[in-house]
Amino acid sequence: MTLVRQRRPTYVYPVVYQPIFCLVLQGEKQTMLGDRLVRFARLQSFVVGLDMPAKAQVVKASPREPYVALAVELDLNLINELATAVSQGALEDERALAVQSGETEAPLVDAMRRMFDLRDRHEAQPVLFPLILKEIHYWLLVSEQGSLLRQLAKKDSHAARISKAIAVIKGCYSAALRVDDLADVAGMSVSGFHASFREITGTSPLQFQKQLRLIEARRLIKWERLRVAEAAYHVGYESPTQFSREYSRVFGVSPRKDRTEVPHDLAEPAA
Incomplete structure (x- = not known):
């Protein structure tokens, strides 16, 4: 479990989500996936079921009332294990988005509270933490926000099927990828794959890859202090000029200028 606290609103910042469940205790945040905007505030939560590049922003926070959230990484193996205990009716196909938000049901809030209470009970953690984690996964599976899971x-x-393609994209985001090949990995027709990918993630497969490339390039430029051309080649761009143009379009600043500025937004919380 991770406790996230932010004492002021943030700029929009890039993030690559991993599967996660986050419960907001105070303040408000929003996440943008493609052209979709997902907002969540006090006692609301959001679930990310896939590895996803996105843009996030804490929109309500102050020193007196900071943004506070509890986050737990999701274990998809545990999801698969528990799925057999979920009624068949709940497993019917639904329109599932990669990020879902809404009001948090009481059993989930209670389980998160009990997990947080374990922070100073070191002797109890090996026994109780796995049990509470499993309980959280179960309540998520049967909740309204659990459709993607x-x-x-x-x-x-x-x-x-889309998750298989995302694993390929993430594993070789710097390589040239063909949508036809990704569709084969997913076992779908090209048109069906493209439509499903956009419906679930809010973007196209190639735009998804481009976002991963640019977010990693920004980390390399701002934190690893790579030169712009080095970062461009590292993430798969053959043309530094094209890289700079796309970088500026996504982040609103050129990579050369971004390299000289204080990397405040890259330190913002992911949850």
Whole structure:
């Protein structure tokens, strides 16, 4: 479990989400996936079921009332294990998005509280933490926000097929990828794959790859202090000029200028 606290609103910052469940205790945040905007505030939560590049922003926070959230990484193996305990009706296909938000049900809030209470009970953690983690995964599976997780547990669902393609993109984001090849990995027609990918993630496969490239390039430039051309080649761009143009379009600043500025937004919380 991770406790996130932010004492002021933030700029929009890039982030690559991993599967995660986040419960907001105070303040408000929003996440942008393609042209979709997802907002969540006090006692609301959001679930990310896939590795996803996105843009995030804490929109309500102050020193007196900071943004506070609890986050738990999701274990998809545990999701698959628990899926057999979920009624078949709940496993019916639904329109599933990669990021879902809404009001948090009481059992989930209670389980998160009990997990947080373990922070100073070191002797109890090895016994109780796995049990509470499993309980959290179960309540997520049967919740309204669990539709994507339920679909991921079905091997032939569109969500499960898209997750295979995302694993390929993430594993070789710097390589040239063809949508036809990704569709083959997913076991879908090209048109069906493209439509399902956009419906679930809010963007196209190639735009998804481009976002991963640019977010990694920004990390290399601002934190690793690579030169612009070096970062461009590292993430798969053959033309530094094209890289600079696309970088500026996404982040609103040129990579050369971004390299000289204080990397405040890269330190913002992911949850």
